[in-house]
Amino acid sequence: MIFNKSIIVSTAIAALLSVASAGKASGKVKGQIGALVDKDNFCMFLPPIYGGEIAVHEDDAVAFCTKPIAAAKGAGLLPPGFIKSAHFVRNTQSQWVQVTGRMDGSKYGLKKNDGGGQYDIKAPVGSKCAGYKYYVELVEPDINTYCFRCCQNKADCPVNKSTYGCKKVLGGNYE
Numbered sequence: 001m002i003f004n005k006s007i008i009v010s011t012a013i014a015a016l017l018s019v020a021s022a023g024k025a026s027g028k029v030k031g032q033i034g035a036l037v038d039k040d041n042f043c044m045f046l047p048p049i050y051g052g053e054i055a056v057h058e059d060d061a062v063a064f065c066t067k068p069i070a071a072a073k074g075a076g077l078l079p080p081g082f083i084k085s086a087h088f089v090r091n092t093q094s095q096w097v098q099v100t101g102r103m104d105g106s107k108y109g110l111k112k113n114d115g116g117g118q119y120d121i122k123a124p125v126g127s128k129c130a131g132y133k134y135y136v137e138l139v140e141p142d143i144n145t146y147c148f149r150c151c152q153n154k155a156d157c158p159v160n161k162s163t164y165g166c167k168k169v170l171g172g173n174y175e
Contacts (some may be wrong), residue, residue, distance in 0.1 A: 003093045011039055011045060015073055020037070021051070023047050023099060024026055024084075025148030026145045030074045031043070031063035031064075031072055031073060031074035031075030031076065032060050032063065032126045033071060033072045033074070033075065033123065033128055034063050034072065034127065034128070034130065034135060034148065035063075035069045035072045035075075035129065035155060036044075036088075036097045036098070036148060036149075037069065037132040037149045038088050038119050039086040039087065039088035039099060040066060040100055041065075041069060041076070042066055042069075042071040042086070042088075042098075042148065043063045043064060043066075043069055043075045044063065044065075044078075044137055044139070044143050044146065044148050045061040045062065045063055045064075045079075045119040045124060045127065045134070045137055045139075046064050046108060046139065047060075047061055048061065048062045049119070050108060050120050051108070052108045052137060053109070053111065053114050054070065054110070054114055054115075054116045054117070054139045054140075054141065055114075055115070056115040057114070057119035057124075058117050058118070058119060058123045058124065059124055059125055060125070061073035061119050061123075061124040061127070062074075062075070062076065062124070063127075064076045064077060064078045064153070065077055065078060066078055066083060066086075068174075069115070069130075071130035071131070072123055073128060078083075078148075079108050079109075080107070082103055082104055082105075082107040082108055083101065083103055084101065084102040084103055084104055084144075085101040085173075085175060086099050086100075087099065087100050087101055087133065087172060087173035087174075087175075089172070091156075094151075094153065094156050095152035095153065095156075096126060096132075096149055096151040096152065096156045097132075097149070097150050098148060098149035098150070098170055098172060099147070099148050100146070100147040100170060100171075100172030100173055101145070101148050101174060101175075102144050102146075102174060102175070103139075103141075103144050103145070104144060105121060105141035107165070110139075110141035112141065113142060114138050114139055114140060114141040114142055115141075115142050116124075116138060116140035116142065116165075117138070118136065118137065118138050118155070118159065118162035119136075119137040119139070120134075120135060120136045120137070120157070120159040121133075121134055121135060121159075122159070123157040130150075130151035131150070131152035132151055132152055133150060133151065133152055133153075133154070134145070134146075134150070134151045134152070134154050134156070134157040135136065135148070135150045135151065136151075136157040136158060136164070136170070137149075137159055137163065138153065138166045138170075140166060143165075145165075145166050145174050147166035147169065147170045152170070156161060
């Protein structure tokens with residue numbers, strides 16, 4: 001009886017270890033740190049799986065960067081052609097930075113009928129923007145726009161307007 005229980009326990013432990021090591025070997029993106037350096041160097045949040053819906057993955061989105069950025073540990077790279085335009089603004093007086101522009105959501109399998117959603121310091125859980133206290137990001141696959149702002153002051157990153165869309169929440173250039 002003791003022998004049978006130990007075999008079952010050993011088998012269960014071996015199975016758990018193999019699943020854990022498979023997760024590491026798969027190289028899944030786990031980054032929870034966004035970053036905004038300039039129009040060519042930034043990391044934004046997207047669903048953790050290719051083709052995932054924005055709003056469905058508000059709690060578990062992960063960071064993807066235009067290029068590797070040291071401050072965004074664990075972030076993945078955005079697919080080639082995902083970013084179509086990027087317009088960067090730095091407001092030194094209010095201490096915020098933002099990037100706005102157009103994207104090709106199909107490069108990450110985002111659906112044309114996905115109305116999008118918002119990511120901020122509350123969701124995805126544990127996320128942040130490197131060097132800033134607050135952030136807000138909206139991704140709108142149905143109209144292929146995105147906006148991302150990182151702020152030192154909470155008032156500059158409005159998180160209570162998620163259904164208004166990028167243009168109304170953060171303004172910016174979407175050409």
